[in-house]
Amino acid sequence: MTQTKRLNDSAAARWLALIIVSFTMMCGYFITDVMAPLEDLLTKAPAEGGLGWTSDDYGFFSGAYGYINVFLLMLFFGGIILDKCGVRFTGIMSSGLMLVGTLIKWYAVNSDFGTAELFGYPTQVLIAALGFAIFGMGAEITGITVTKVIAKWFTGHELALAMGLQVAMARIGTAAALACSLPFANAMDNVAAPVLLGAALLCIGFVAYLVYGVMDKKLDASVAAAETATEEEGFHFSDLKVIFTNTGFWLIAILCVLFYSGVFPFLKFATKLMIYKYGVEPELAGLIPAMLPFGTILLTPIFGSLYDRLGKGATLMIIGSAMLTLVHVLFALPILNVWWFAILVMIVLGIAFSLVPSAMWPSVPKIIPMKQLGSAYAIIFYIQNIGLSMVPVMIGKVIQNYATIETTEGVTYDYTIPMSIFAVFGIVSIIVSFILKRVDAKKVYGLEQPNIKK
Secondary structure (H helix, E strand, O other): OOOOOOHHHOHHHHHHHHHHHHHHHHHHHHHHOOOHHHHHHHOOOHHHOOOOOOHHHHHHHHHHHHHHHHHOOHHHHHHHHHHHHHHHHHHHHHHHHHHHHHHHHHHHHHOOOOOOEEOOEEHHHHHHHHHHHHHHHHHHHHHHHHHHHHHHHHOOOOHHHHHHHHHHHHHHHHHHHHHHHHHHHHHHOOOOHHHHHHHHHHHHHHHHHHHHHHHHHHHHHHHHHOOOOOOOOOOOHHHHHHHHOOHHHHHHHHHHHHHHHOOHHHHHHHHHHHHHOOOOOHHHHOHHHHHHHHHHHHHHHHHHHHHHHHOOHHHHHHHHHHHHHHHHHHHHOOOOOOHHHHHHHHHHHHHHHHHHHHHHHHHHHHHOOHHHHHHHHHHHHHHHHHHHHHHHHHHHHHHHHHHEEEEOOEEEEOOHHHHHHHHHHHHHHHHHHHHHHHHHHHHOOOOOOOOOOO
């Protein structure tokens, strides 16, 4: 008797599903970094065309991305909702939250609130932060949903390559934001214009996920026809013990928060670093940080394919963490303060930023069973959000209090201390990666083994 095949056994079907959900995430990543190139414009006085924010204001706003996820535990609950309600419901809910949060942020930045303050921050900053926090809640829940979608469709197939391609598409969104946000704001003579553009893209991304929902329903039907229980069923709160007692899971979670704290918060301040340390013109400064995501677009799928076929996932994490450390040490040192050196260092960071995610995310399904996978990714993203929330606030205060230098020619900045803090994250990442490799050898998770089952 011919065995009924699942829909994901069709290469065309699973790659189409990947493209659809990756597009939704790409739109979200555009909004995540759309304000980063605008920092210098935001902190200029209103008479100079800015909004009059301080570095502290900007750090508070940038950290708002994770406030709801961290302090209200919404990302943790989002993982439980994902495992209980499935990827269709959760993805539609979370992508809708992204859109709502973006519209609130646009309203705040596009409106004049005068000199009104609340809790020590301008009202405009607080409302923009609220919108960014709602967006961040939706973006992170969408992220874990999309990651589980890929695991659902690609386990036993090209899992790391698929996750690498999803990351690559996300980086297109990041790169577009870093490269185009400031020129677009200048062309429209409106600092809020790039945010509105992102809201329009998110509308398209929301519709795209609705289309995916139809495919997911067909996948579940094909699984049922193959007389195999759907992976969405059978989750119980007691299953969380499987996650909380897993050493490998916690090592990956710690590595995730350390590594990403050395990358994403850095990007929030990188454009201004290029202006004041490397002498790049403000109109071009965003192009150098934009090289980072552009580089990962090509490299992350390559490293993911390497992991699929040859293994060595833990080793890739060690190498990437070492490169991250080297990058921030070079940025901290007072040497070669010229634009071409900044480009070379950013290229190295791009390689590091391709190595670690291409190995880290596909490693989680090797450690955690599918029915707890949504909660596992949610907890990792929750811990990651602690870093993404607190580190920008810390760096903003460090720049405000220790890196700002007033001269007769105006204000300039010394980024030695902020970059040294980022370098520390890299050093600890190396240590955690080595421990993970040793634990893998003892527990036999298979992190050093290929993903494709022959």
